[in-house]
Amino acid sequence: MSVLEIKDLHVSVETDQGTKQILRGVNLTINEGEIHAIMGPNGSGKSTLAYTIAGHPKYHVDSGSILLDGAEVLTMTVDERARAGLFLAMQYPVEIPGVTVTNFLRTAKTAIDGEAPAIRTWIKDVRESMAKLRMDKSFAERNVNEGFSGGEKKRNEILQLELLKPKFAVLDETDSGLDVDALKIVSEGVNRAKENTGLGLLLITHYTRILRYIKPDFVHVFVDGRIAEQGGPELADRLEDEGYDRFLAETPVG
Amino acid sequence: MSAASTSTAPTSSPTSSEALPTAEQHGIKEHSDGRFGFVPVQTRSARFKSFDVADFPAVTGREAVWKLSPVAKFTDLTGGVLDGSAYDIDTASHADVDVSWVDRTDSRIGTAGAPEERAAANAWSAFEKALAITVSGEEAKEITLTRANLGSAPRAAHTIIEARPFSQAVVILQNTGDARISENVEIIVGESANLTVVTVQEWNADAVQLANHFATIGRDARLKHVVVSLGGGIVRVNPSVHLAGQGSDTELFGLYFADAGQHLEQQVYVNHDAPNSRSRVTYKGALQGAGARTVWIGDVLIGRTAPGTDSYEQNRNLVLTEGTRADSIPNLEIETGDILGAGHASATGRFDDEQLFYLQSRGIGEIEARRLVVRGFLSEIVQHIGSKPLEERLQGAIEDELRGTEGN
Known part of the structure; x- marks a missing residue:
């Protein structure tokens, strides 16, 4: 049974105004098969947590630890983290000129598995996943994210989630910018991936509406770089009614 | 591609000759190519032409054809005495491809x-003598001519490639070794012939090559022209294609990969001069390393004589590093x-850290990530060459280019 542990994580970024501390001691343990929702107001550090787990060079870890089955993730390169079983579905996936979706998926799958996938089953898997995400076949030959709409980019992220089969996935505001139909399709994809592989999920969101389709086991409220409150799904319902004001009022401005 | 622009860095302040109308007088809007309101007084086909070097004034670097080239680095080629003798050619013989040295009096x-x-x-x-490659015979064939021993003294060369009517061939000009050369290549495509000319530049690092290719295409004939520039210090290959016959067709491809300190240039000109002619121009380049420099100028002229023209030209550059x-x-x-279509496009985009992060976050290592992007970007051109062995070899050569800079 896999476990992802985040221990007393402090993270800062360099800005024009100098070093800015963003995460101030995050503690979180996610077991395989669990869905954790992280909710919080803008600027609370939710996305920083996501990108720090993935290893984006912009974020500087001042102290703390991220352990995947006991192994220190923070000393791994970005690609080593992915090969160890971590996945980040990005809020704004970038375009990769000159690289088709087909080529990209096969290269990533080969890198993560350490060997090329068997061609026949792989092509079938890709086709089936694309069909379930209502992605037209023509996507396969388009360059990664080039000219994709916001919804298409998010579906392409979930396509990768399904095919690369990570142990833990962080979904960074995957719901933002999606209409209700696209939100349902994307949520189905996430639920399908969990059903098939039993992965653990860290669902980062500003709104509660994605939690109607992906049911969290735990909800954490993120305020000012740390977890201010945690509970079960009922906490999300309460946030839906009350918003974040209650937490913000307790936080000093700045 | 993130950015779409026609020029990445303007060069000089406005310099307009008194003899020329200003942009205001002319009423046109200036383009973003750095000419800053310079209005050409002539159409592309009306440029001065002469076979005699004495008819041209000394090169200053301000001329339209030279303004983006490092002219000070090859004054021997633009103004000096050139060795015009024959040189070594390595090629396999083919019954329907005659390769011989001919006199200046050759009618072609x-x-x-x-x-x-x-x-x-x-x-x-x-x-002194021209190398003539004469293709006949209707069946498909491929011939490679290799120049590897041109030496480093300044020299001249003249090549004729003629495809007789209804003939078909792929002619590959392979260039390696040292060179300081200015040369002209005449390509004559007879009625209904189907000719592919591929010129591959894999010179040594300090080689200088200034090449002009002049092609004329007959009725219902087709020319595919491919310029592949990978090696050499200064490599300038300028193809100029005259679509002279009704229904003539040309596809011009280019692939270039500039490393630190390399200047790779191509000025492409397509002259639509007959009804129902068609042209496609696609040049793609990658730049990597400090001082890597590429120039692409694509001129397309659709004349009054060319109703029914179908034309499109594009250039794409992938910038891999700073500088x-x-x-x-x-x-x-x-x-x-009265045309079917005419379009042009240009985009210069970066391979940046966010793209690298994205690919790495999917398990792909940094070196493989760069390779994936460049290979994907350039393979569109490689796939069009039409010679499988050469396509495979060039894929390998592109890998070597990438590997070469990894060590930097």
């Missing part, structure tokens, strides 16, 4: 085009309204 010489600048005229004035410069200047002149 001067039929495909004439020099528009001094280096080309200097070479034309200096060559490079890609100039990309598409020009389109249309003199008739």
Whole structure:
């Protein structure tokens, strides 16, 4: 049974105004098969947590630890983290000129598995996943994210989630910018991936509406770089009614 | 592609000759190619031409054809005495492809085009014998001519490639070793012939090559022209194609990969001069390393004589590191309204850290990530060459280019 542990994580970024501390001691343990929702107001550090787990060079870890089955993730390169079983579905996936979706998926799958996938089953898997995400076949030959709409980019992220089969996935505001139909399709994809592989999920969101389709086991409220409150799904319902004001009022401005 | 622009870095402040109308007088809007309101007084086909070097004034670097080239680095080729003797050619013989050295009096010489600048005229004035490659026979065939021993003294060369009517061939010009050369290549495509000319530049690092290719295409004939520039210090290959016959067709491809300190340039000109002619121009380049420099100028002229023209030109550059410069200047002149289509496009985009992060976050290592992007970007051109062995070899050569800079 896999476990992802985040221990007393402090993270800062360099800005024009100098070093800015963003995460101030995050503690979180996610077991395989669990869905954790992280909710919080803008600027609370939710996305920083996501990108720090993935290893984006912009974020500087001042102290703390991220352990995947006991192994220190923070000393791994970005690609080593992915090969160890971590996945980040990005809020704004970038375009990769000159690289088709087909080529990209096969290269990533080969890198993560350490060997090329068997061609026949792989092509079938890709086709089936694309069909379930209502992605037209023509996507396969388009360059990664080039000219994709916001919804298409998010579906392409979930396509990768399904095919690369990570142990833990962080979904960074995957719901933002999606209409209700696209939100349902994307949520189905996430639920399908969990059903098939039993992965653990860290669902980062500003709104509660994605939690109607992906049911969290735990909800954490993120305020000012740390977890201010945690509970079960009922906490999300309460946030839906009350918003974040209650937490913000307790936080000093700045 | 993130950015779409026609030029990445303007060069000089406005310099307009008194003899020329200003942009205001002319009423046109200036393009972003750095000419800053310079209005050409002539159409592309009206440029001065001469076979005699003495007809051209000394090169200053301000001329339209030279303004983006490091002219100070090859004054011997634009103004000096050139060795015009024959040189070693390595090729396998083929029954339907005659390769021989011919005299300056050969009737084909001067039929495909004439020099528009001094280096080309200097070479034309200096060559003693022309290398003539004459293709006949309707079945498909491929021939490779390799030049590997041109040496480092300045020299001139003249080549004729003629595809007789209804003939078909792929002619590959392979260039390696040292060179300081100015040369002209005349390509004559007879009625209904189907010719592919591929010129591959894999020179040594300090080689200088200034090449002009002049092609004339007959009725219902087809020319595919591919320029692949990977090695050499300064490599300038300028193809100029005259679509002279009704229904003539040309596809011009280019692939270039500039490393630190390399200058790779191509000025492409397509002259639609007959009804129902078609052209496609696609040049793609990658730049990597400090001082890597590429220039692409694409001129397309659709004349009054060319109703029913179908034309499209595009240039794409992929910038892999800081400190490079890609100039990309598409020009389109249309003199008739009766055309099927005419378009041009240019984009210069970066491979940046966010793209690297994205690919790495999917398990792909940094080196593989760069390779994936460049290979994908350039393979569109490689796939069009039409010679499987050469395509495979060039894929390998591109990998070597990437590997070469990994060590930097």
